[in-house]
Amino acid sequence: NSEAITVLISIGSHVYPKVLPPDVLTRVSEYVPEIVDFVKKIVENGYGYVSNGSVYFDTAKFDAGDKHSYAKLVPEAVGDQKALHEGEGDLSISADRLSEKRSPIDFALWKASKPGEPSWDSPWGKGRPGWHIECSAMAGSILGESMDIHGGGFDLRFPHHDNELAQSEAHFENDHWVRYFLHTGHLTIAGCKMSKSLKNFITIKDALAKHTARQLRLAFLMHSWKDTLDYSSNTMESAIQYEKFLNEFFLNVKDILRAPTDITGQFERWEEAEMELNRSFYNQKAAVHAALRDNIDTRTALEELRVLVSQSNAYIAGRKNAKLAPNRMLLQSIALYLTDLLKTFGAIEGAEPIGFPVGTNGQNVDLESTVMPYLKVLSDFREGVRKIAREQKVTEVLSLCDMVRDETLPELGVRLEDHEGLPTVVKLVDRETLLKEKEEKKKVRADSSYICQDRSASSWHLMAKLAKMKIPPSEMFRSETDKYSTFDETGFPTHDADGKEISKGQTKKLRKLYEAQEKLYKEYLDSMQNGS
Structure with a gap:
C-alpha cells in the first residue's frame, strides 16, 4: 500500500533517520496500460482465458506445465474457500463469478466492471485489474523477470503471493520470479487484531507520541520478525x-x-x-x-x-x-x-x-564531551564541600548538596550517584527519564513514611509488596541466572541453568507466578498513572 508506505517514511525520516525511503513508489492507477499488457501476455502464453468480459488465470493449465507448479507456498490451501473468501471476497466465490470460471480455484486477472464502478479500456472491454495482477505488473515493469526478496505479511502467502508467483511465472515463462519470501508476523494490539471497528487501531505517529x-x-x-508481535x-x-x-x-x-x-x-x-x-x-x-x-x-x-x-x-x-x-x-x-x-x-x-x-531531536553535538569536564569540576567541588560539612556537622550545607543532586541537576539531565568511600559518579541521562525517577522516589518516600508510622509485621509486609509490585513480569525471572538460562520473548524461562528444557509441571507452576506478577505490576502502573 503506497499510502501506508508514504506515512511510514514521512514520519521515520523526520523522527528517526534509520528508516530509509524506497527507491520507487508505485500507484496502480498509473500502471493500468502495463497491467493490460501483462494480462495479454499471460493469455498469449496459454495460461489465461476470457469469460464474459473478464479474464481468468487457468490454474489447471499452469499446474500441468513441466516447469510450473501452482501454490508453491501453501499447497494445502488450494480449494480452501475460507482462505479464498478472506483473500478475494466476491471476486472469487460469489455465484456469478463461479459460473464464469473453468475451475473454482481460478482467479481474476481482469474484471469486467459493473455500472458505476471504476473502469479502464482493454481488449476485453471496460474493466479493472484483478487484485493479484497489480503487484506482478508493477514489480515486473521495474525489476524484470525475477527478484531476490519479496516481503509481506504472513496472511498474504495464500492466495495473494501464490497467485502472484503463478501469474508472473506464466508471463515470463520461468520458475523463479521470487527467490526468497519473507513473511512477517502480525501486529496485534493488546492481544487483538488491529481493526477500525474495534477502535484499537494505532498509527506510527501515535505510537511515537507515547514512546x-x-x-x-x-x-x-x-x-522474532516472523512471529506475531503484540x-x-x-x-x-x-x-x-x-x-x-x-x-x-x-x-x-x-x-x-x-x-x-x-x-x-x-x-x-x-x-x-x-x-x-x-x-x-x-x-x-x-x-x-x-x-x-x-x-x-x-x-x-x-x-x-x-x-x-x-x-x-x-x-x-x-x-x-x-x-x-x-x-x-x-x-x-x-x-x-x-x-x-x-x-x-x-x-x-x-x-x-x-x-x-545524549540529547534529543537529533541535536547530537557530542554533548557529553562538551559538558562533562565542567560537571566533573562541579562534582569534585560538591564532594569537597560535603566532606567539610560532615566533619563540621553542618547539616544545612549537606541538605543543600542533596538538593543540588536530587532537585536541580535532574532538571538539566544530570544524575549524580554518591557512593560511600568512592568518588561521585556523574551521568548524563535524558531529562524526562530523570524527572520520572524523581517522581517515583517521592512516591517511595511517601510509602516509606506511611509504613514507618507502624512497625508492625503487616506494615513490613506492605513494604515488601510495594517493592515487588514494581518488577515487570518480563524481568521477574531473568535475575535468577542460577536457576534459568533461556527465556522467551516475554521473559518466561524455558530452560534451567544447565540448559535442560523446563518440565511441563514446573512450567505450570512458573506460569501461575508470572500471571500473579502481571496483576501486581498492573496495579503498580495504574497507581502511578492515577498518582495514588
Whole structure:
C-alpha cells in the first residue's frame, strides 16, 4: 500500500533517520496500460482465458506445465474457500463469478466492471485489474523477470503471493520470479487484531507520541520478525526496561573510562576475573552470531546481549567491592561491541563511539564531551564541600548538596550517584527519564513514611509488596541466572541453568507466578498513572 508506505517514511525520516525511503513508489492507477499488457501476455502464453468480459488465470493449465507448479507456498490451501473468501471476497466465490470460471480455484486477472464502478479500456472491454495482477505488473515493469526478496505479511502467502508467483511465472515463462519470501508476523494490539471497528487501531505517529523511536525498535527486535508481535503496555515496558538496562551499563563504562589514569594504568594485569569475563565475551559474541545466522533471530541475539551485560555488571560490582579498579580496556571493548551491534540494528543513531547519544531531536553535538569536564569540576567541588560539612556537622550545607543532586541537576539531565568511600559518579541521562525517577522516589518516600508510622509485621509486609509490585513480569525471572538460562520473548524461562528444557509441571507452576506478577505490576502502573 503506497499510502501506508508514504506515512511510514514521512514520519521515520523526520523522527528517526534509520528508516530509509524506497527507491520507487508505485500507484496502480498509473500502471493500468502495463497491467493490460501483462494480462495479454499471460493469455498469449496459454495460461489465461476470457469469460464474459473478464479474464481468468487457468490454474489447471499452469499446474500441468513441466516447469510450473501452482501454490508453491501453501499447497494445502488450494480449494480452501475460507482462505479464498478472506483473500478475494466476491471476486472469487460469489455465484456469478463461479459460473464464469473453468475451475473454482481460478482467479481474476481482469474484471469486467459493473455500472458505476471504476473502469479502464482493454481488449476485453471496460474493466479493472484483478487484485493479484497489480503487484506482478508493477514489480515486473521495474525489476524484470525475477527478484531476490519479496516481503509481506504472513496472511498474504495464500492466495495473494501464490497467485502472484503463478501469474508472473506464466508471463515470463520461468520458475523463479521470487527467490526468497519473507513473511512477517502480525501486529496485534493488546492481544487483538488491529481493526477500525474495534477502535484499537494505532498509527506510527501515535505510537511515537507515547514512546521513543528507539523503544519501538527495541520492542520489534525483542520479537522474532516472523512471529506475531503484540503491542501492549507489557511489551513496551519490557523494551523500556531493556533500554534502561543497556543505558546504565554504558553510563557506568563511560564513568570508568573517564577516571584519571596514566598510560600504564590502561594495561592492567588480567586476573582470573578478567579472564572469565573475556571468555564470556567471546562466547556471547559467538552466540549472537549464531542467532543472527538462524533466520535473523534478533530476539535471541538481544537475550545474549543481556547475558553479556549482566556478566559485565557483576564483574564491575565485584571489582568495586574489592576496592579494585575494573579493567578499562576490556570493558571498553565490550561496550564498543554492543554499540556497534545496536547501530547495525538501528537502535543507536549518531556517531558516538559508546552508548546512546545524549540529547534529543537529533541535536547530537557530542554533548557529553562538551559538558562533562565542567560537571566533573562541579562534582569534585560538591564532594569537597560535603566532606567539610560532615566533619563540621553542618547539616544545612549537606541538605543543600542533596538538593543540588536530587532537585536541580535532574532538571538539566544530570544524575549524580554518591557512593560511600568512592568518588561521585556523574551521568548524563535524558531529562524526562530523570524527572520520572524523581517522581517515583517521592512516591517511595511517601510509602516509606506511611509504613514507618507502624512497625508492625503487616506494615513490613506492605513494604515488601510495594517493592515487588514494581518488577515487570518480563524481568521477574531473568535475575535468577542460577536457576534459568533461556527465556522467551516475554521473559518466561524455558530452560534451567544447565540448559535442560523446563518440565511441563514446573512450567505450570512458573506460569501461575508470572500471571500473579502481571496483576501486581498492573496495579503498580495504574497507581502511578492515577498518582495514588
